[in-house]
Amino acid sequence: MVVRDGHAVTADEIIAHCRDRIASYKKPRTVEFVEKLPRDGFAVDYQALDEQFGGGGYPGGRNRSA
Numbered sequence: 462m463v464v465r466d467g468h469a470v471t472a473d474e475i476i477a478h479c480r481d482r483i484a485s486y487k488k489p490r491t492v493e494f495v496e497k498l499p500r501d502g503f504a505v506d507y508q509a510l511d512e513q514f515g516g517g518g519y520p521g522g523r524n525r526s527a
Contacts, residue, residue: 463495493514
């Protein structure tokens with residue numbers, strides 16, 4: 462997550478916000494703050510996020526061969 466300049470938020474606040482608004486199985490267990498999201502042209506580079514944070518299966522991710 463990238464926080465806008467001049468704003469502050471904690472991981473616990475984000476998780477609590479999600480807990481109040483979405484189904485339990487969809488809420489994040491952890492939150493990572495970064496300076497900027499990796500991009501592949503205009504879109505977020507989900508493969509780079511997977512490699513950096515050990516995630517996977519992002520619904521918006523693109524399928525690519527390694």
